Amino acid sequence: MSKTPSVLPVMVASENGRAGMSAAMELLRQGGSALDAVELACRITEDDPEDHSVGYGGLPNAAGEVELDASIMDGRTLQTGAVAAVMGYGSPIMLARRVMEQLPHVLIVGRGAERFAAELGRQPADQRTEAALARWRERFVEHGLTPGVDGDLRGLARQLAVPVTLRDRGPVPAQEVKRDDTQGTVNFLARDQRGDLASAVSTSGVAWKYPGRVGDSPIIGAGNYADNRYGAAACTGRGELAIRVSTARSLILYLKMGMSLIDAGLEALRDLVFLQPTSGHYMNIVAMTPDGAVAGFASAPHGVYLHMHAEMDGPQLAERICLPEQE
Numbered sequence: 001m002s003k004t005p006s007v008l009p010v011m012v013a014s015e016n017g018r019a020g021m022s023a024a025m026e027l028l029r030q031g032g033s034a035l036d037a038v039e040l041a042c043r044i045t046e047d048d049p050e051d052h053s054v055g056y057g058g059l060p061n062a063a064g065e066v067e068l069d070a071s072i073m074d075g076r077t078l079q080t081g082a083v084a085a086v087m088g089y090g091s092p093i094m095l096a097r098r099v100m101e102q103l104p105h106v107l108i109v110g111r112g113a114e115r116f117a118a119e120l121g122r123q124p125a126d127q128r129t130e131a132a133l134a135r136w137r138e139r140f141v142e143h144g145l146t147p148g149v150d151g152d153l154r155g156l157a158r159q160l161a162v163p164v165t166l167r168d169r170g171p172v173p174a175q176e177v178k179r180d181d182t183q184g185t186v187n188f189l190a191r192d193q194r195g196d197l198a199s200a201v202s203t204s205g206v207a208w209k210y211p212g213r214v215g216d217s218p219i220i221g222a223g224n225y226a227d228n229r230y231g232a233a234a235c236t237g238r239g240e241l242a243i244r245v246s247t248a249r250s251l252i253l254y255l256k257m258g259m260s261l262i263d264a265g266l267e268a269l270r271d272l273v274f275l276q277p278t279s280g281h282y283m284n285i286v287a288m289t290p291d292g293a294v295a296g297f298a299s300a301p302h303g304v305y306l307h308m309h310a311e312m313d314g315p316q317l318a319e320r321i322c323l324p325e326q327e
C-alpha cells in the first residue's frame, strides 16, 4: 500500500546545481519521486557546456579525453547504479540509473559502460568543448610542456594536477568565492512527498587526471549514499580522500549511531583531516536527514552549497560548516 503524500519536498546540492535543483523541485512539487528528481537535476547540469566539472564540457584528463563518472542511489531499497571512466557518451547519470534498473551489477566502467550505452541506443558524442580543450592546452603551456604529448603520462598527471584551494584564496566572503573549476562535481540529494530519499552525483573528475582514474563520485559509500532510515550524503572535492575514509557512508553510519546531523558531518570531516590532506586537496559534503534537515560541510573554509524546500521560491546558498579552528 502506498503512503499518502504528506511530506514537504526538500533538496540539497553542491553550489553548481542551481538550474537542476529548480527543475527537479518542480517535479517533486507535482508528486515526482526523489529518484527521478535527482536524475533530472544531474542531467541538466551534465548538459550545461559552461559547467567544466560535469558531463559535456567537462575538463579532460591528462591525455585530453573527457572521462565521466556518475552514481545514483535509492534510499528506499539501497539499490544503486554507477558508471565510471565513460568516454564518448553523455548523460552518465542516466547510464548509472539504467545499471541500477537493468543489470545485476552496481558499477560498470570504461568499455563496458560505453557498450551498455550503445545497447541502450545512445549515440556516441564527443564530450569535449573547445573551451575545455583550450584549458587543457593552456595547462600544458603553463608548465612548459607540449600539448598532446603521448607516452609516459605519470609525471604529467602529477604535475598538472596542482589545484588552487579555497583555503589558498584567503578570507574571501562566501558570495565572492569563485569555484575552482579544475575540480568539481555535482551532488543532489532529495526527499519527495512520500518521504523517500535519493542521491545522485556526476562528474568529469579531477582535471588532467591520469587516464582511467576513478574518483569518489561513482564509488557508493565514498562520494554518495542514501538510506531512507538515516539520511543521505554526497561529496565533491579530492575523491581520493573520500574513498580512503568512506566519507558518505561514514556520515550516514554516524547518524545511525545516534549523532545529530552536525555532529555526524563534523566527525566525517575529522576522518578526512586524519589523512593530512596536502594543500589543494579539500573535501565538501552535503547531507540530509529523513526529517528534511540539511547541512553542508567542508574541510576548507568559505565553501557554499544550495538548499531548497517546496515552499521556497528558489535555491538558496548557505555556508558550509568547517571544523572549529582549534581542532
Ligand code: ASP
Pocket (backbone or CB within 6 Å): 182, 183, 184, 185, 203, 204, 205, 206, 214, 215, 216, 217, 223, 235, 236, 237, 238, 239, 240
Ligand atoms: N570528487 C571528484 C573526483 O574526485 C572531483 C571533484 O569533486 O572535484 O573525481
